[in-house]
Amino acid sequence: MTEPQGFTSCFVGDLCFGVAVAQVQEVTYGGTLTRLPLASSRVSGLLNLRGQIIAVTDLRRCLDLDDRPAGDQPVHLILQTEDGHISLLVDRVGDVVDVDERDFELPPETLRGRARELIRGAYKLDDGLLLALDTTQILNDMDQTPDTGGLR
Numbered sequence: 001m002t003e004p005q006g007f008t009s010c011f012v013g014d015l016c017f018g019v020a021v022a023q024v025q026e027v028t029y030g031g032t033l034t035r036l037p038l039a040s041s042r043v044s045g046l047l048n049l050r051g052q053i054i055a056v057t058d059l060r061r062c063l064d065l066d067d068r069p070a071g072d073q074p075v076h077l078i079l080q081t082e083d084g085h086i087s088l089l090v091d092r093v094g095d096v097v098d099v100d101e102r103d104f105e106l107p108p109e110t111l112r113g114r115a116r117e118l119i120r121g122a123y124k125l126d127d128g129l130l131l132a133l134d135t136t137q138i139l140n141d142m143d144q145t146p147d148t149g150g151l152r
Contacts, residue, residue, distance in 0.1 A: 063115055
């Protein structure tokens with residue numbers, strides 16, 4: 001019998017995503033972001049979190065979704081990676097969800113674009129799907145060619 005795997009659930013619009021609990025250091029709100037010139041458009045800036053400088057990426061931008069509605073304050077999901085910490089901006093954070101590996105399915109072949117690259121698969125829940133994020137791919141996204149405003 002396999003042991004359940006824990007995911008921190010987070011939401012972008014009505015989509016429910018999951019990040020392995022072991023990767024999540026903390027959840028925080030607000031904070032001033034410092035713009036990072038020539039960074040990928042997916043990088044929102046840098047966050048000073050109690051003296052630690054953390055790169056911030058917006059999950060909406062990673063998935064090529066519409067911008068967050070004006071006035072909606074994003075939530076920082078602070079992740080611990082092999083290379084240090086990053087902040088993943090989401091609309092809100094949910095609960096820790098324990099899932100069974102038997103409920104996991106790979107993304108369907110018909111899923112295309114950015115979502116196909118960033119989602120490892122889905123877990124069936126009683127009230128919907130938990131889309132498991134591939135945080136390694138999100139980190140790779142942050143390293144993409146910087147936006148230069150059309151100049152090359």
